[in-house]
Amino acid sequence: MFMIEKAIPRTRAYTLWLAGLAAVILAGVACYLRQLSQGLAITGLSRDVTWGLYIAQFTFLVGVAASAVMVVLPYYLHHTKAFARITILGEFLAISAVTMCMLFIFVDMGQPTRVLNVMLYPTPHSIMFWDMVSLGGYLLLNATIALVTLRAEREETAPPRWIKPVIILSIPWAVSIHTVTAFLYSGLPGRPLWLTAILAPRFLASAFASGPALLILLCLVIARLTSKPVPREAVDKLGVIVTYATAVSVFFVLMEFFTAFYSGIPDHTESLRYMFFGLEGHAPLVPWMWLSMLLGAGSLVLLLVPRWRRNDTLLAAACAMVFFSLWIDKGIGLIVAAFVPSPLGAVTEYAPTLPEAAISLGIWALGALILTFLYKIALSVRSGSLLESVK
Amino acid sequence: MIISRQAFLRLSGCSFLAGAARKLKAALAPARWAMVVDPAACARQPNCTKCITACHQAHNVPSISDSRREIHWIAKEPFDRAFPGQEDEYSRERIAPAMVLCNHCDNPPCVRVCPVQATFKREDGIVGMDFHRCIGCRYCMAACPYGSRSFNWQDPRPFIHNPNPDFPTRTKGVVEKCTFCSERLGTGRAPACVEACPEKALTFGNLADPSSPVRQLLASRRHIRRRPELGTGPNVYYLL
Numbered sequence: 254m255f256m257i258e259k260a261i262p263r264t265r266a267y268t269l270w271l272a273g274l275a276a277v278i279l280a281g282v283a284c285y286l287r288q289l290s291q292g293l294a295i296t297g298l299s300r301d302v303t304w305g306l307y308i309a310q311f312t313f314l315v316g317v318a319a320s321a322v323m324v325v326l327p328y329y330l331h332h333t334k335a336f337a338r339i340t341i342l343g344e345f346l347a348i349s350a351v352t353m354c355m356l357f358i359f360v361d362m363g364q365p366t367r368v369l370n371v372m373l374y375p376t377p378h379s380i381m382f383w384d385m386v387s388l389g390g391y392l393l394l395n396a397t398i399a400l401v402t403l404r405a406e407r408e409e410t411a412p413p414r415w416i417k418p419v420i421i422l423s424i425p426w427a428v429s430i431h432t433v434t435a436f437l438y439s440g441l442p443g444r445p446l447w448l449t450a451i452l453a454p455r456f457l458a459s460a461f462a463s464g465p466a467l468l469i470l471l472c473l474v475i476a477r478l479t480s481k482p483v484p485r486e487a488v489d490k491l492g493v494i495v496t497y498a499t500a501v502s503v504f505f506v507l508m509e510f511f512t513a514f515y516s517g518i519p520d521h522t523e524s525l526r527y528m529f530f531g532l533e534g535h536a537p538l539v540p541w542m543w544l545s546m547l548l549g550a551g552s553l554v555l556l557l558v559p560r561w562r563r564n565d566t567l568l569a570a571a572c573a574m575v576f577f578s579l580w581i582d583k584g585i586g587l588i589v590a591a592f593v594p595s596p597l598g599a600v601t602e603y604a605p606t607l608p609e610a611a612i613s614l615g616i617w618a619l620g621a622l623i624l625t626f627l628y629k630i631a632l633s634v635r636s637g638s639l640l641e642s643v644k
Numbered sequence: 645m646i647i648s649r650q651a652f653l654r655l656s657g658c659s660f661l662a663g664a665a666r667k668l669k670a671a672l673a674p675a676r677w678a679m680v681v682d683p684a685a686c687a688r689q690p691n692c693t694k695c696i697t698a699c700h701q702a703h704n705v706p707s708i709s710d711s712r713r714e715i716h717w718i719a720k721e722p723f724d725r726a727f728p729g730q731e732d733e734y735s736r737e738r739i740a741p742a743m744v745l746c747n748h749c750d751n752p753p754c755v756r757v758c759p760v761q762a763t764f765k766r767e768d769g770i771v772g773m774d775f776h777r778c779i780g781c782r783y784c785m786a787a788c789p790y791g792s793r794s795f796n797w798q799d800p801r802p803f804i805h806n807p808n809p810d811f812p813t814r815t816k817g818v819v820e821k822c823t824f825c826s827e828r829l830g831t832g833r834a835p836a837c838v839e840a841c842p843e844k845a846l847t848f849g850n851l852a853d854p855s856s857p858v859r860q861l862l863a864s865r866r867h868i869r870r871r872p873e874l875g876t877g878p879n880v881y882y883l884l
Contacts, residue, residue: 292816293780294798299712303782303795363780363795363817370760370779381759381783442753442874443789519729596791597725597744601712 259633281615284608301601309588311357318350320464322427335486345627446524462498466572548578685845687740698840706803715794746822750877754784780817
């Protein structure tokens with residue numbers, strides 16, 4: 254019914270890719286079973302640093318999911334024809350990313366069998382409740398839109414009229430998922446690193462940089478795998494979006510620095526000092542954060558020069574740098590550093606353990622598997638020319 | 645003034661009723677439980693941990709030596725750790741360490757963020773915990789600005805050496821913290837830590853009752869609370 258049969262492997266390379274992903278997923282499942290029996294003690298988390306790799310991956314991936322709006326909005330509101338073919342790629346990416354988000358929340362729970370308590374005792378004053386509502390709704394919206402429009406395309410008919418308002422609704426909804434996710438953090442009185450009104454705008458800016466950067470990379474990979482030309486106009490336009498969003502994202506980070514260090518209020522500087530310079534001799538995040546800064550600045554140089562941005566190799570490098578830089582920023586630094594120093598001033602180091610990393614990798618692999626299946630389905634519907642733009 | 649017998653009876657009946665109604669209202673008015681800590685009295689026995697032992701024994705708190713996985717409901721902290729931002733170079737010499745525990749805030753951030761109401765504000769001001777509903781998301785631990793909450797990273801039972809059969813033990817994957825001994829208050833007893841303190845450094849009582857010992861202490865002695873600027877309204881006071 255959902256065209257699943259289109260994802261059945263027919264080539265050797267594809268089979269190997271799926272087998273590789275399956276192996277990583279199985280390793281993750283094995284480690285998760287260990288976590289189920291032994292508790293979260295198998296992670297590197299502690300009394301002081303209570304959230305780590307899992308919640309940080311969740312935060313980063315919410316951004317990737319929200320970024321689908323960067324192709325949906327230009328195409329449906331501004332009739333940007335260049336995005337006609339890749340809109341579905343953005344929506345499928347959102348589906349895969351939201352699924353990973355939910356799994357990362359799930360593996361972080363101490364009592365996963367009680368997960369339905371969130372629905373049994375709905376609690377509107379908890380932002381986590383709203384995060385569940387917005388993420389669940391976003392998954393449903395994107396799954397509906399992608400499947401309905403893809404089926405219409407297969408049957409060579411116009412999509413049903415009712416889908417248009419659903420698509421329009423998905424635009425503010427995408428903004429809401431990352432805003433609500435920022436509110437999870439920015440409303441807590443005792444975590445000064447997060448207690449900043451710019452957290453939600455910063456999340457959105459970094460999302461609209463990292464998500465479209467990933468989409469460009471996916472477009473380039475698909476073009477190579479299917480031996481088709483790169484969809485020039487779409488990739489160029491996405492490149493402009495990544496450039497603006499990266500610039501805004503870097504600007505927002507610098508604003509945090511100014512407020513914290515010029516005011517000199519210890520509460521607001523300590524976590525930043527821990528990230529970038531180290532605190533009381535503890536500096537595990539320092540190389541990561543500077544690498545993130547360097548990659549961000551370097552990518553901006555590549556992106557700001559139009560001639561370099563239009564070169565596929567340089568663009569791919571810039572996009573990989575943006576993605577990795579923001580992954581460090583949100584997928585490591587921002588979550589862990591807010592717990593240092595602790596409310597009692599203790600500096601506790603955190604490093605993910607091997608099983609913790611394996612579980613995280615397993616979820617990423619599952620996301621890649623879902624994305625592969627979905628893209629394969631879209632590819633078959635379009636009989637091989639996934640990316641070519643509509644004339 | 646001449647007053648008839650009937651009028652006298654009516655008047656005295658009314659005043660008796662009014663008096664009884666006031667008594668009843670006071671009895672029915674919810675208590676506001678609070679604690680007053682006297683760090684100077686506590687410091688008279690620098691190595692004493694009787695309150696911690698009593699609390700942890702009464703509530704089956706596991707003794708885990710790894711400080712990263714440690715669980716405690718009440719702890720002794722140096723002044724600069726308990727009151728960050730108020731310390732100076734000399735405060736460690738001048739001011740005694742403080743016992744820190746859940747502040748049972750008037751406006752508790754942990755209750756606000758809990759997605760399943762496993763931690764909740766009771767009528768009498770106590771911030772309670774339902775260990776059987778907690779999903780272990782640890783959002784409350786991120787929200788608490790006092791570090792008063794602990795998480796069971798592993799099964800705590802092997803670390804409880806002399807279990808108290810009158811109080812539940814916890815399972816792995818749930819959060820726990822001080823409950824102001826709500827189970828003892830129900831039977832009219834003071835919290836275990838208060839009873840155990842040899843220096844009477846901990847005073848427990850009802851802030852809603854003007855004659856309570858906590859109100860008298862707060863009326864007569866200078867005192868501070870931990871991070872009141874955050875708007876949490878902590879109900880543990882520290883005498884200076």
